[in-house]
Amino acid sequence: MSNNAFSIRELARYIGPGFLISVAYMDPGNWATNISGGAKYGTALLWVIVLASIVAMGIQIVAAKLGIATGKGIAALCRERLPRPVVYVLWAAAELAMIATDMAEIIGAAIGFSLVFGLPLWAGAVLAGISSFALLGVRSAYRRGFRAIEFAIMALVGVIALAFVFEVALAKPDPANVALGLAPSIPNAGALYVAIGILGATVMPHSVYLHPYIVQDRRSRLVAESGDTEAVHRRHFRYESIDTIVALFGAMFVNAAMLVVAAAALTGTGIETLEEAYVTLAGVFGANASLAFGIALIAAGLSSSLVATMAGQTVMDGFLDWNVSVWTRRSVTLVPSLAVVIAGFDPTSVLVASQVALSFELPFVLIPLLYFTREEGLMGSFVNRTSTTSVLSLVVAVIIALNGWLLYTTLFG
Numbered sequence: 001m002s003n004n005a006f007s008i009r010e011l012a013r014y015i016g017p018g019f020l021i022s023v024a025y026m027d028p029g030n031w032a033t034n035i036s037g038g039a040k041y042g043t044a045l046l047w048v049i050v051l052a053s054i055v056a057m058g059i060q061i062v063a064a065k066l067g068i069a070t071g072k073g074i075a076a077l078c079r080e081r082l083p084r085p086v087v088y089v090l091w092a093a094a095e096l097a098m099i100a101t102d103m104a105e106i107i108g109a110a111i112g113f114s115l116v117f118g119l120p121l122w123a124g125a126v127l128a129g130i131s132s133f134a135l136l137g138v139r140s141a142y143r144r145g146f147r148a149i150e151f152a153i154m155a156l157v158g159v160i161a162l163a164f165v166f167e168v169a170l171a172k173p174d175p176a177n178v179a180l181g182l183a184p185s186i187p188n189a190g191a192l193y194v195a196i197g198i199l200g201a202t203v204m205p206h207s208v209y210l211h212p213y214i215v216q217d218r219r220s221r222l223v224a225e226s227g228d229t230e231a232v233h234r235r236h237f238r239y240e241s242i243d244t245i246v247a248l249f250g251a252m253f254v255n256a257a258m259l260v261v262a263a264a265a266l267t268g269t270g271i272e273t274l275e276e277a278y279v280t281l282a283g284v285f286g287a288n289a290s291l292a293f294g295i296a297l298i299a300a301g302l303s304s305s306l307v308a309t310m311a312g313q314t315v316m317d318g319f320l321d322w323n324v325s326v327w328t329r330r331s332v333t334l335v336p337s338l339a340v341v342i343a344g345f346d347p348t349s350v351l352v353a354s355q356v357a358l359s360f361e362l363p364f365v366l367i368p369l370l371y372f373t374r375e376e377g378l379m380g381s382f383v384n385r386t387s388t389t390s391v392l393s394l395v396v397a398v399i400i401a402l403n404g405w406l407l408y409t410t411l412f413g
Contacts, residue, residue: 020149020214026300027204029105034262038258043263045195050256052199055203057248058392065379067211069379071219074209090364091315102308110341112294112298113128131302136327160254163295165257199399205362208366208369265281278290313325369392370389373392
C-alpha cells in the first residue's frame with residue numbers, strides 16, 4: 001500500500017487520543033453553561049457552541065502537530081526555551097486552570113451521583129472522589145500505553161452521546177428555533193457572561209497541554225517500527241487530525257444537544273441549576289429522561305476527572321521537571337473540590353464561574369502554542385503556514401478582548 005493511501009483499518013490504530021481530548025469538551029462545566037444558556041436565552045447561543053467547537057478542532061490539531069513534530073509538550077518546551085520567570089508565571093496560571101477544571105469535574109460527578117442515587121451532595125462528592133481513584137487504577141494497571149484507558153474513555157463518551165440522542169428524541173426541538181440559534185447574536189450583557197463561559201468550557205486549556213503528550217505513545221511505537229522519518233510523522237499527523245475532528249464533532253453534538261434540550265424544556269421556567277433541570281426533565285419528558293441525564297453527568301464527571309489529572313501531571317512534569325505520581329496529583333487536587341461542596345457553595349454557580357476562569361487561562365497556553373508552532377527551527381516542515389498563524393493569532397486576540405470586556409462589565413456594570 002502507498003504511504004499516501006488512506007486505510008480505515010489503519011485509522012482504527014490511531015483512534016483514541018482525540019476521544020481523550022474530547023472529554024474535556026463535554027465535562028460538567030459545559031453542562032452548567034449550556035443548561036444556563038438554554039434556560040435563559042433559548043437557542044440564541046447555539047452559534048457560540050458551534051463556532052467554539054470549530055475553533056477547538058483547529059487548536060487541538062495544531063497542539064497534536066507540535067507533539068508529533070517535536071516529541072515534546074508545550075510545558076516542557078516552555079521550560080527549555082523561555083526565561084525562568086515567564087515559566088513560573090505560565091505554570092502558576094496552568095495550575096489554577098487545573099484546579100478550576102478538577103473542581104468542575106468532581107462537583108459535576110457529585111451532582112450526578114446525588115441525583116441518581118438520592119444522596120446528599122457531600123456523599124456524592126465522596127463517591128465521585130473514590131470513583132476517580134478507581135479509574136486511575138485502570139490507567140495504572142496498563143503501563144504499556146494509553147490504549148486501555150482510551151477504550152474506557154471511549155465507552156464513557158458513548159454513554160454520554162447516547163443519553164443525549166435519547167434526550168433530543170424526547171425533546172423534539174423546533175428546527176426553526178435551532179436554525180435561528182445558528183445566527184450570531186448576544187441578547188444582553190448577561191448572555192455575554194454565559195457565552196464566555198461556553199467558550200471557556202469548550203476550548204479547554206488542559207486539553208491543549210495534554211494533546212501533545214498523549215500522541216507520544218504512538219509516536220514512539222511508529223518510530224520504533226518504521227524509523228524517525230518525515231513520512232512516518234506526516235502519516236501520524238494525518239490520522240491524528242481525523243481522530244481529533246471526529247471526536248470533537250461528537251463533543252459539539254453533545255454540547256449543542258444540551259443547550260437545545262434546555263431551550264425546549266426549561267426556557268421561561270427560571271431554572272438554571274443542574275438539579276432543577278434533572279427534576280424538570282422528569283416532569284416534562286418522564287423519569288427515563290432525568291435518569292439518562294444523571295447517568296451521563298456521572299460519566300462526564302468521572303471521565304473528565306481522569307483526563308484532568310493526567311493533564312495536571314503533564315503540566316507539573318513539563319514546567320518544573322517534577323515527576324509527581326497521578327495518585328498524589330489526584331489527592332491534592334481533590335481537596336479544593338470537596339471543600340467547596342462541604343462549605344455549601346451553590347454547585348452550578350461554581351461550575352459556571354470555573355468555566356469563565358478557564359477562559360481567562362486560555363491565552364496563557366495559546367500564546368506559547370502559537371509561538372512554538374511558528375518556529376521553523378523547532379517544527380521543521382511542520383511549521384505553521386502563514387494563514388494558520390494568522391487565524392490562531394486572531395483567535396487569541398478575540399479571546400483576550402472578550403475576557404477584557406467581561407472583566408470590565410463585572411467590575412463596572
